[in-house]
Amino acid sequence: MSRKPCCVGEALKKGAWTTEEDKKLISYIHEHGEGGWRDIPQKAGLKRCGKSCRLRWTNYLKPEVKRGEFSSEEEQIIIMLHASRGNKWSVIARHLPRRTDNEIKNYWNTHLKKRLIEQGIDPVTHKPLASNTNPTVPENLHSLDASSSDKQYSRSSSMPSMSRPPSSGLNTVSETTSKDGTPVHEDGSLTPKKRLKKSCSTSRLLNKVAAKATSMKEVLSASMEGSLSANTSFSNGFFEQVRNEEDNSNASLINTIVEFDPFLQTTFYPEHEMNTTSDLGIDQDCFSHFLENFGRDDHNEEHNMNHNYGHDLLMSDVSQEVSSTSVDDQDNPIEGWSNYLLDHADFIYDTDSDSLGNHFI
DNA sequence: AACAGTCTCAACCGCCTCGAG
DNA sequence: TCTCGAGGCGGTTGAGACTGT
Numbered sequence: 245m246s247r248k249p250c251c252v253g254e255a256l257k258k259g260a261w262t263t264e265e266d267k268k269l270i271s272y273i274h275e276h277g278e279g280g281w282r283d284i285p286q287k288a289g290l291k292r293c294g295k296s297c298r299l300r301w302t303n304y305l306k307p308e309v310k311r312g313e314f315s316s317e318e319e320q321i322i323i324m325l326h327a328s329r330g331n332k333w334s335v336i337a338r339h340l341p342r343r344t345d346n347e348i349k350n351y352w353n354t355h356l357k358k359r360l361i362e363q364g365i366d367p368v369t370h371k372p373l374a375s376n377t378n379p380t381v382p383e384n385l386h387s388l389d390a391s392s393s394d395k396q397y398s399r400s401s402s403m404p405s406m407s408r409p410p411s412s413g414l415n416t417v418s419e420t421t422s423k424d425g426t427p428v429h430e431d432g433s434l435t436p437k438k439r440l441k442k443s444c445s446t447s448r449l450l451n452k453v454a455a456k457a458t459s460m461k462e463v464l465s466a467s468m469e470g471s472l473s474a475n476t477s478f479s480n481g482f483f484e485q486v487r488n489e490e491d492n493s494n495a496s497l498i499n500t501i502v503e504f505d506p507f508l509q510t511t512f513y514p515e516h517e518m519n520t521t522s523d524l525g526i527d528q529d530c531f532s533h534f535l536e537n538f539g540r541d542d543h544n545e546e547h548n549m550n551h552n553y554g555h556d557l558l559m560s561d562v563s564q565e566v567s568s569t570s571v572d573d574q575d576n577p578i579e580g581w582s583n584y585l586l587d588h589a590d591f592i593y594d595t596d597s598d599s600l601g602n603h604f605i
Numbered sequence: 606a607a608c609a610g611t612c613t614c615a616a617c618c619g620c621c622t623c624g625a626g
Numbered sequence: 627t628c629t630c631g632a633g634g635c636g637g638t639t640g641a642g643a644c645t646g647t
Binding site: 258260296299304346350351 | 615
């Protein structure tokens with residue numbers, strides 16, 4: 245009622261933010277905190293819409309925002325969650341610490357979607373494209389391992405950020421490391437070994453995760469529709485089998501995946517109400533639970549080198565203490581998940597093993 | 606060297622939800 | 627209970643950098 249409209253009747257600036265504008269915004273928010281976006285432009289001396297300030301801060305300047313190349317672990321999570329939730333970028337972002345929905349959305353549209361298509365997987369349904377007769381066979385990953393995927397990484401790792409303001413020596417992200425902190429040549433490209441390892445690992449995981457995500461989506465759909473029955477591929481005693489094998493690595497993986505997605509808990513643990521604080525001790529931020537279970541990597545110096553623009557900007561010119569949520573305080577929490585999945589996900593394609601593996605295909 | 610095409614991603618747009626008044 | 631602004635969200639755009647010819 246009494247509130248004044250936002251951004252009305254003012255000659256507001258649009259387009260890319262300048263370094264000076266960033267400094268003003270960072271300085272103001274650091275001093276007064278977030279919130280009250282409507283008033284921030286005026287108080288901070290910016291000719292910007294409050295909404296624009298909020299977006300600039302949350303997507304780019306916020307100290308805890310992680311910027312740079314997505315790891316294969318993060319890619320797995322994005323694909324899996326996209327399969328079950330669709331384009332719910334904010335939901336996906338909640339499972340990827342320090343990543344913004346906008347960044348995930350961009351990464352999906354420019355990288356993951358294309359790669360899934362190349363593999364014959366529909367990025368919308370996460371099911372094999374009609375033209376691909378055998379899309380889930382891992383061998384098909386050879387077609388993108390060193391070509392498309394490698395090309396993407398090579399290109400993106402060497403490409404400067406487009407709309408990033410003139411660095412003025414402030415941004416150290418891509419000077420000695422790739423976007424995800426991987427060591428790079430002086431020209432910004434990944435070393436051949438790193439590139440090969442990364443692309444192969446990513447492609448292998450993409451194949452596995454895409455197939456797994458498809459199954460998960462089917463189960464989720466069936467669950468949501470209340471139609472999960474003996475006809476569902478996960479059924480036929482599968483839940484019981486998994487749950488009775490607590491010390492089995494397969495069961496452990498399933499549990500981890502289920503824990504990862506609270507919605508799937510009702511599928512695997514139908515006697516439980518869908519509850520954000522289930523008996524598993526999992527909530528919407530269940531990824532942190534995973535961290536507790538499987539430990540944090542303490543060899544993430546590379547990731548710790550992943551400073552960010554806002555942080556550097558603030559530290560460079562504004563003599564104020566940086567927020568306590570410093571990048572250096574947080575190592576990459578995804579690594580453990582990746583290693584665990586890599587170590588245990590092979591059963592998904594292991595058709596020679598027991599029935600557990602086949603349920604996922 | 607110049608140009609066109611491609612790619613990336615920050616920023617914008619418009620709609621929706623929530624909650625203050 | 628209703629109104630409407632703030633904030634959140636997903637889709638889209640376009641500037642700028644890279645690549646190929």
